[in-house]
Amino acid sequence: MTVIESPRTPARPAPRRGVNVEKWGWIYMRASGVILLVLVFGHLFANLMVGEGVKAIDFGFVAGKWASPFWQWWDVLMLWLALIHGANGMRTLINDYTNPGTVQKVLKLALVASVAVLLVLGTLVVFTFDPCPAGSPADLLPSFCPAA
Numbered sequence: 034m035t036v037i038e039s040p041r042t043p044a045r046p047a048p049r050r051g052v053n054v055e056k057w058g059w060i061y062m063r064a065s066g067v068i069l070l071v072l073v074f075g076h077l078f079a080n081l082m083v084g085e086g087v088k089a090i091d092f093g094f095v096a097g098k099w100a101s102p103f104w105q106w107w108d109v110l111m112l113w114l115a116l117i118h119g120a121n122g123m124r125t126l127i128n129d130y131t132n133p134g135t136v137q138k139v140l141k142l143a144l145v146a147s148v149a150v151l152l153v154l155g156t157l158v159v160f161t162f163d164p165c166p167a168g169s170p171a172d173l174l175p176s177f178c179p180a181a
């Protein structure tokens with residue numbers, strides 16, 4: 034006689050020791066989703082609705098926002114939470130659509146590598162952004178820079 038297991042029976046026994054990556058990944062998707070709702074809609078509201086709205090967005094607008102540590106941290110938090118959220122979601126898709134093996138490993142390595150590069154570059158851009166770099170030719174500087 035064939036015995037059909039209960040639908041909730043895990044495919045493999047849950048690991049007894051160590052961190053349960055799948056559980057924490059699941060919790061991370063929900064927690065980051067809730068925080069991203071606030072960050073993303075706050076971002077859209079500040080950029081598109083406040084003051085002159087979308088017409089005011091230009092280089093000077095971005096320079097003005099990143100002159101404030103508040104918006105620097107807002108944007109960096111959005112970057113980290115969204116990228117890790119997106120990558121963890123992609124990890125799920127890779128697990129769902131590929132078999133364990135070389136292709137799966139290569140896809141996951143490419144995912145981790147691209148996320149690491151984007152996190153480092155994005156964080157550097159936000160925290161080192163200087164709209165008026167010293168020594169630049171005056172004709173390349175925006176009009177609000179003292180040397181322009």
Ligand code: HEM
Binds near residue numbers: 062065067073116120
């Ligand atoms: C307000 C912003 C966001 C909220 C509230 C949100 C919420 C969620 C939640 C709850 C899940 C889990 C769904 C499930 O397990 O069935 C999820 C999955 C996912 N999210 Fe987001 N998310 C947001 C933004 C983003 C962004 C910016 C990206 C891309 C960078 C992204 C990419 C993904 C991917 C790839 C998945 C996996 C989809 C799947 O398993 O089929 N999400 N999201």
